[in-house]
Amino acid sequence: MSKAGRRLGFRPALGTVHRIIQPMTARASLALRVALLTTAAVAVTLAAVSALVFVTVRAEFESSLDESMLRRANAAVNADYTPSTEELDVAGIKIFIVRGGQIFSRRGDDATLPLNNHEIEVSIGQTKSSRRTTTIDGEPYRVVAVQAGEGSALVLAQPMESIQRALERLKVILLLASAAGVVVAGGAGWVVATNGLRPVRRLTAAAERVARTSELHPIKVTGHDELARLTTSFNQMLLALGASQERQRQLVADAGHELRTPLTSLRTNIELLGQAAENPERQLTAAQTTEIMDDVRIQLQELTTLVGDLVELARDEPMAxxxxxxxxxxxxxxxxxxxxxxxxxxxxxxxxxxxxxxxxxxxxxxxxxxxxxxxxxxxxxxxxxxxxxxxxxxxxxxxxxxxxxxxxxxxxxxxxxxxxxxxxxxxxxxxxxxxxxxxxxxxxxxxxxxxxxxxxxxxxxxxxx
Structure with a gap:
């Protein structure tokens, strides 16, 4: 931001808006936050533009009035002309003479113009002219001064009532236009945010459906913007998650099938050994016992190998x-x-x-x-x-x-x-x-x-x- 922008107070204004908007949007929906932020940005912009327009128009009014008064003052000095009382009353202009550091009225009235260093500098020849705004009898006046001979200056004071009325009307127009712009921006921001965030709402609903039902159905992709890319990535994630779940189910099914054979064999051999121990008539010979124990050891070795392989394949990263x-x-x-x-x-x-x-x-x-x-x-x-x-x-x-x-x-x-x-x-x-x-x-x-x-x-x- 430029130094001029900082002097005009844009940064404090934006900070104030942020402090006001943040508590309001803390628990609001994303669409409402976008609409509020858009409205706030437009409001700040319109306020800055309105202020700039107001200041510019006021400066133009004052500059135009100053040029008119300076022309009249210079003409009066050059022609040594003093307007009549009637003319002064119609135009509302007050004429003063500054001489010797004092101010006198050309009409013989009591001097009511507050003397200023600007008029004194004009009277002693330091500057050719001056202009300022002051108050006379509680009313705003525009005051200009030009040299009127050695050691003196001619001062004209014209009321600014018409300019003030015009500026008041301009202020009302700017306020109404800014308010209308804020309302329109808020409505447009809400419509744009609502329509623009529709894919986000669909993604949110899809994610909630997956969490609630574990159904991994892809959602429809519309458009070619960033939200469409986000939807495509979400669908790819769903496909990858579905494939992972399918691999897990297949692993469990295959593991159950492979584990069934050695476990069945182990159970059969152990049951034979148990029956032989419980029933003396079914005593096994030493060779039969050795054969069964060898088979049990083989099945245990296969089962141990199978479980180790399953653990190795089931984990995504090495344990230690x-x-x-x-x-x-x-x-x-x-x-x-x-x-x-x-x-x-x-x-x-x-x-x-x-x-x-x-x-x-x-x-x-x-x-x-x-x-x-x-x-x-x-x-x-x-x-x-x-x-x-x-x-x-x-x-x-x-x-x-x-x-x-x-x-x-x-x-x-x-x-x-x-x-x-x-x-x-x-x-x-x-x-x-x-x-x-x-x-x-x-x-x-x-x-x-x-x-x-x-x-x-x-x-x-x-x-x-």
Whole structure:
């Protein structure tokens, strides 16, 4: 804001308006707040414009009157002319002479004009003329002075009654026009705010409906402005929320299905052991007891693995893991140490170059282990699993039967198991964890099945800089 604006008081006026409007709008609707703020802004603008118009018109009136009086005073001095009494009475003009620091009436009346330094300066020749407004007998007068010879000045005083009447009429007109403008601005602001905020009300109603009913129905998008973009973003959020809920429901359904098998087997085995303990006629042999206990241990191991995989996939962030620098080649070596004892008949052909990344060592090691376990599970007993790590690209190749074209797009889906895999141990979550680990580290994982047989899994992890 300019210095002139600060001198005119615009900033205090706006601050006063803000202090008045804020308590009124604290609990009002958004449309009402917009309408009130618009009305207040228009009111302040109209007040400033009205004040400027009033001051300008008054200055023009005074300037026009001054020029007329100065012309008459100069003409009278040049012609040494003194208007008659009748003329003075008609025009209402009072004539005075300033001489020697004193003021005299040209009509012989008592001098009633308050003497001012301006007239004295004109009389002694410091200035050629002067003009001012003063009060004579309780009435406003406009006073001008011109030099009227050495040491004297001619002073004319004309009443400003006509100007005051014109200014009063102008003041009334400006007040009425400003009031009408404020009323019109308030109505227009309310109409614009009500219509402009209709999409916001629809969004509010939609959000309340979602909170109340959990229904994720998109709302209609109209227009191409910012509110339309907000509506589109809201619809996208609803779609993402719906997809998340669907994934959660699918996860619960799939988890329940996968958990049913080991739990049923465990219950059956425990019931057999309980019946044998309660009924002496159903005593189990040592071999049968050992077989049942081995089966229980296997089912417990599968159940433990399944629960761990579910927990890993269900949470969005690691519980208590901090990323750290690690060599992916060391991670591959640790994973191989875990997988080799579980696949004693396989040969692992390994070539791993050093590759430093910033990540979660347990998650990366589990992902690599899952890839190696998957390759070991599908390879023949005397087969070879080829492992290569080059420029952050980990490739695991097995010698199994390969992946069918129908199964290939779904191998990384949770709980997905091909018809051939259902006869083998596993939960269908291992490769899902591999994809999650790769994506969390900014990488990717892909699966291929060459025509000659076998499967090729490729996981990339970008280098940390």
């Amino acid at each position: 893991r901090d990323p750290e620098a690690l060599d992916l080649a060391d991670t591959v070596a640790s994973a191989l140490d875990r997988v080799r004892p579980r696949a004693p008949g396989l040969t692992f052909d390994v070539a791993a170059e050093s590759w430093t990344v910033i990540g979660e060592p347990p998650l990366l090691e589990r992902a690599v282990t899952n890839l190696l376990d998957n390759a070991a599970k599908w390879s023949p007993d005397d087969g070879t699993v080829t492992v290569r790590l080059d420029d952050g690209v980990l490739t695991v190749i097995d010698e199994g039967p390969g992946i069918s074209e129908d199964d290939l797009p779904h191998v990384f889906d949770r709980f997905y198991r091909s018809s051939e895999a259902r006869t083998l141990p596993g939960s269908g979550l291992g490769l899902s964890i591999v994809r999650r680990a790769a994506e969390r580290h900014g990488g990717t994982v892909t699966a291929e099945s060459p025509a000659g047989g076998g499967s090729v899994f490729t996981m990339t992890v970008p280098r940390s800089h």
